[in-house]
Amino acid sequence: MQDRHCIADIQVVPQGPDRATTYALIDRAIAVIERSGLHYEVGAMSSTFEGDPAQVWEVLRQVHQAALSAGAPSQLTTIRLIESTDGPTMGEKTSKFR
Template sequence: MPTINVSFQVLPQVPGGDTYPVVDRAIAVVQQSGVKYEVGPMETTMEGELDELLEIVKRAQQACIDAGAKRVMTLVKIDYAPQGVTMEEKVGKYRHAAK
């Protein structure tokens, strides 16, 4: 199975409205998974095999519930190509630009 990219954003419904600690729990799931990832201000992007990445998204949703969210809406983007696709090929030229 090719290496692909999955980006996701969790939108937890939290009593009191303080969502950051709940989102942090979802990001911790990604960090502990061992896959290559990048956290952005609006979503987290991962690189790996589709089935594994979707399983991480499911665990991240559950982590939000476990952290006190009453409901979680999750937006998922999948960039799939049979030959594979990497984060580096998409944004590497911007990372290596002079500061």
């Protein structure tokens, strides 16, 4: 079986009582990605990371749970994912624009 590669993009929108609390909850979600050891980029509206499919799915679950576990009463999470054996990495997809 060929090695598989995933690129995931996740946006976490927790409900907080005010803007500062909402951003603090988002920071908790981003911290999960930072601690994962996977290659990632934080964007203005979402975060993108890549790696082995099993690792990526576990990090997605943890990111989704981070703000909820920190007290968010509700949350909208949007996930986009590509998995392939021969697809490009994040760097290969974006290098011509950097």
